[in-house]
Amino acid sequence: MENLNKIEPILKIQNLKKSFGDNHVLRGFNMNLYEAENLVLMGKSGSGKSVMIKCLVGLMQADSGSIEIMGKDITKLTQKEFNNLRTEIGFLFQGSALYDSMTVRENLEFPLRKFPEYASKSETLVLEALESVGLKSAIDLMPEELSGGMKRRIALARAIILRPKIIIYDEPTTGLDPITAKEIIQLMKGIQKRFKTSSLIITHDVDCARVISNRMILLIDGINYIEGTFKELSTSTDKKVQEFFK
Numbered sequence: 330m331e332n333l334n335k336i337e338p339i340l341k342i343q344n345l346k347k348s349f350g351d352n353h354v355l356r357g358f359n360m361n362l363y364e365a366e367n368l369v370l371m372g373k374s375g376s377g378k379s380v381m382i383k384c385l386v387g388l389m390q391a392d393s394g395s396i397e398i399m400g401k402d403i404t405k406l407t408q409k410e411f412n413n414l415r416t417e418i419g420f421l422f423q424g425s426a427l428y429d430s431m432t433v434r435e436n437l438e439f440p441l442r443k444f445p446e447y448a449s450k451s452e453t454l455v456l457e458a459l460e461s462v463g464l465k466s467a468i469d470l471m472p473e474e475l476s477g478g479m480k481r482r483i484a485l486a487r488a489i490i491l492r493p494k495i496i497i498y499d500e501p502t503t504g505l506d507p508i509t510a511k512e513i514i515q516l517m518k519g520i521q522k523r524f525k526t527s528s529l530i531i532t533h534d535v536d537c538a539r540v541i542s543n544r545m546i547l548l549i550d551g552i553n554y555i556e557g558t559f560k561e562l563s564t565s566t567d568k569k570v571q572e573f574f575k
């Protein structure tokens with residue numbers, strides 16, 4: 330992780346601004362995500378993390394600034410190009426967000442449906458993804474038959490099924506007991522190692538940040554207020570920074 334300035338980031342956000350009337354949420358936010366790193370983004374509730382992610386995935390348009398994914402400025406892409414690029418990003422949403430009326434297999438097949446080229450490989454991809462999260466045996470279960478931790482694992486399997494280069498985790502440990510949360514964190518680390526993915530992890534969980542982060546960014550007052558390792562940030566003398574580690 331040395332000499333990061335010399336390496337081209339896989340995801341580059343520059344001077345992102347987004348306001349809702351007088352509510353200036355993002356005021357020039359910058360963020361680089363580098364290959365194979367685990368970057369933790371922390372920010373208080375309402376600080377604009379979701380707004381930033383929505384801009385990143387094209388669900389919301391920023392007022393100004395640029396977002397480059399793998400060297401491509403997303404505002405300059407056609408819808409088709411953007412959709413293709415989005416397959417390079419896997420998501421683990423808050424609360425797992427599985428489809429309740431579908432089996433585990435169908436939940437995992439869902440992201441593949443849009444891509445005819447995956448049709449013949451579907452079974453293999455589903456099994457490999459389930460194997461990565463240690464839940465092959467759950468393939469025919471319904472979400473209601475799964476524990477919270479199992480649901481999170483299945484959601485993780487779904488996030489990696491298209492072998493994305495980037496995974497965005499939104500509160501991956503929220504709502505889990507501490508032991509299950511630790512298991513999920515270990516799984517995230519394992520997946521990062523196995524698939525060499527770059528991960529952006531949005532979390533309030535200081536333990537999670539400590540265990541998983543190579544680097545951290547705090548989103549405060551609409552900007553990337555401070556960046557550094559967990560150790561650097563958790564020992565900062567800045568009052569605004571200290572609040573996160575109390």
Ligand SMILES: Nc1ncnc2c1ncn2[C@@H]1O[C@H](COP(=O)(O)OP(=O)(O)OP(=O)(O)O)[C@@H](O)[C@H]1O
Nearest residue numbers: 348349352354372373374375376377378379380381
């Ligand atoms: N579509 C919208 N219209 C108006 N205001 C919005 C909209 N979306 C978000 N906001 C405002 O933007 C601010 C940031 O919201 P955001 O959801 O990004 O916070 P967050 O950091 O993700 O919070 P949390 O940790 O609670 O999920 C809030 O003040 C919110 O009210």
